[in-house]
Amino acid sequence: MSNLFPTRAAGLLALQEFIPNMGTHYENKRNYDYGLNKHKAVSTLSFYICRRLITEKEVVCASVTAHGPDVSKKFIEEVIWRGYFKGWLERRPQVWDSYVSGLYNDCILLENNHLLRQKIERAESAQTGLDYFDEWARELLDTGYLHNHARMWFASIWIFTLGLPWRLGADFFYRHLLDGDAASNTLSWRWVAGLHTRGKPYIARAENISMFTNGRFNPLDGELADVCHGLEETEPEGLPTLLSLRDVQKPKSGVPTAVLVTDEDCQIEDFDLSGFNIKGTATLSCSHLRSSRPVSNTILSFENGALFDAAMRLNKSSIHLKANHPKTLANWAQEVGAKQVFTPFITCGPLWDWLKQAEPFLNDLNIKLCEQRREWDNAIWPYATAGFFKVKKQIPIILEKALIL
Ligand SMILES: Cc1cc2nc3c(=O)[nH]c(=O)nc-3n(C[C@H](O)[C@H](O)[C@H](O)COP(=O)(O)OP(=O)(O)OC[C@H]3O[C@@H](n4cnc5c(N)ncnc54)[C@H](O)[C@@H]3O)c2cc1C
Structure with a gap:
């Protein structure tokens, strides 16, 4: 590592x-x-x-x-x-939408509530005084990685012992985890909070921490919250309805095509591009969209490196775009003379939210956004x-x- x-x-x-x-x-x-x-x-x-x-x-x-x-x-x-x-x-993109709007409200609270801001600053800068929690926060900040068990303990302590809003914790992870993923991160935090497997929160226990850190950490008696229930009462309506998988517009062979590479899938050579009339290739960086708060530089530069590597393997000259103004994509596709933009399937998360804003600009120019899912996901x-x-x-x-x- x-x-x-x-x-x-x-x-x-x-x-x-x-x-x-x-x-x-x-x-x-x-x-x-x-x-x-x-x-x-x-x-x-x-x-x-x-x-x-x-x-x-x-x-x-x-x-x-x-x-x-x-x-x-x-x-x-x-x-x-x-x-x-x-x-x-x-199948439940409403859960992502509610995370985004809930986080927006939590961020406003953070701005206006001095005490909450102080507590969050302490937790995020490894100054809670709980040696294990602070060590994990430092490791996350320094390396962009945490072991799965540490992620579980950290999230549980954040929510139940420190009593902090779970979405701000998920946002802290998302802004610093090099493997940050909208689904795994949001749903794992929800799982710890007792919102995913409803009524079964994950409880960090002292003996479990001692055992699985090989005795490096030994929380004191009474230091960790005694948890009786999760946060289910904050979402009394339960889980939203299950939707069908969203329809995917398939690319058509022969049509002038712009190929878009994002860090959703950096192995575009796995997709059969041979029938496409490729007019241009672009990489699109989007990690800054993970949060309205600053995303770590380690993530931003890892993403740029991964995109550069993907473009080099594709063996085509490509330009680099950044997901800022949603018109960026349509402008580029029009410039290269494309009538469709092809990209591997974009999953629910900030990039898909951005593409939904970009799509009307593409539609205005009669350019289709086309995707393809991998067999692994279909399975x-x-x-x-x-x-x-x-x-x-x-x-x-x-x-x-x-x-x-
Ligand atoms: C609160 C919390 C937040 C998390 N946030 C993320 C996240 O943003 N992105 C992310 O990829 N994972 C996340 N995870 C899941 C898991 O912790 C990481 O995938 C795993 O720790 C990555 O380390 P690894 O590659 O050494 O895993 P390994 O144990 O070596 O597993 C191999 C691969 O399997 C997948 N995997 C393993 N465990 C899980 C799991 N529980 N959930 C989903 N995939 C898993 C990963 O792709 C991983 O690389 C989170 C877990 C928790 C409890």
Whole structure:
């Protein structure tokens, strides 16, 4: 993790190094957080996977080839959690919208409430006095990564022990996690708060922290909140209705096409572009859209590096755009003479929100926004309608559909 390069080559190298640990070692040790620069029991591949510098299919295939499907079970399940969360949010985009509007209100509160601002500043700058919590905050700020267990403890302590608004915590993570993902982050925070699996909040316990940090941290008796219930009463209406997956406009061969690469999927060469009449290629940076508060420079430069790497592999001269004014995309597509913009499917989150604003400008010029979903997502998302168990039961079918088994 110390030498993080935002390239596919670096992702493949990190994958190769982790393959021996994907089987029994992962299953037995993955819950241990050994601390900064000692995350050997987990893959730390999330920076690459979330941008598809390496894909879920590639990491699962590598594990199955090295260890077989049974011994790889736990690793496969964890990778599929990502697809589950993504599919779940696609089917309930209202949950993302309510996060965005709730966060907006929390930010106004933050501006106006001095006491809350002081508490948030202390939590975000590792000055709460809880040594474990402060250590995780420092690690997040310094490296852009936290072990999964540390993320769970941190979120639980933020919500229940420190009593801080959960969305501000999710926003803190999203602004600093190099693997920040609208679905995994928002839904994991909701899960800890007892809003995803309603009524079952995740409770950080002293003995669990001692055990899985290998005794590095030992919270004192009574230091952590005794949690009886989650935040369900803040959303008494329950989960919003399940929607169908949104329709995707497919690209047409022969039509003058502008190809758009974003950090949603940095391996565009996986898509068959041969039938397209390609007029231009652009990369579009969008990480600054994660929050109205400043997003870490580490994320912004990792994204730029990943986009540059993707453009180089595409072997076409490309220009770089930034998702600022929503007319940017239409202006560029018109300039290159395109009648359709093709991009790998954009999932629910800030970039999709921006593209929804960009689309009317494209429509005015009679330019279509076209997308394509990967088989991996098509295999998982139909089952991502309720709890993870429903997806877990289908893993053999999912792997078959994604052409792995
Ligand atoms: C509060 C909270 C916030 C989180 N925010 C994010 C986020 O913004 N982006 C993100 O990718 N993950 C998030 N996670 C999930 C998980 O913590 C990370 O995916 C994982 O820690 C990444 O480290 P790794 O690559 O070493 O994981 P490994 O254990 O090596 O797992 C391999 C891959 O599987 C996927 N994965 C593993 N566990 C999960 C999980 N619980 N949920 C979803 N995918 C998983 C990731 O793509 C990961 O790279 C969050 C979890 C919590 C509790």
